[in-house]
Amino acid sequence: MIGYAALAATEREMGKTMIDQMVDRFLGWRLPYDFAPDGGISFTLISQDHPEWWPTGTCLFTAVQAKAMFEHCAAMPRIDVDAISRAQLQRAVETITRMTNAKNGWISHEDMRAAIGAALNA
Numbered sequence: 605m606i607g608y609a610a611l612a613a614t615e616r617e618m619g620k621t622m623i624d625q626m627v628d629r630f631l632g633w634r635l636p637y638d639f640a641p642d643g644g645i646s647f648t649l650i651s652q653d654h655p656e657w658w659p660t661g662t663c664l665f666t667a668v669q670a671k672a673m674f675e676h677c678a679a680m681p682r683i684d685v686d687a688i689s690r691a692q693l694q695r696a697v698e699t700i701t702r703m704t705n706a707k708n709g710w711i712s713h714e715d716m717r718a719a720i721g722a723a724l725n726a
Contacts, residue, residue, distance in 0.1 A: 630661040696723035
């Protein structure tokens, strides 16, 4: 497994962070034919002769907005595994599993952070 520091160094060498690469890929992504925008937005293909006119991610967000979205999605608490005990880690996993099962397989980042914090401080 590649460490976070090594990953960051690799990203710097590549010239773009992983988030920046994700933004580029998203903005160039051709939306699926069954995409369903909300808020009264609709899309009608102007001509069957020009399928390249189908919308891409750039129709949804600017690069700045897409980057903010990916930064939000990637924001997870960093845990220094060497600094915590096996028992603390086990408590965190058990708490998150219990919460996830109680909420039909999904918990928010805030709930996950709280569960990890409580388990590590117990």
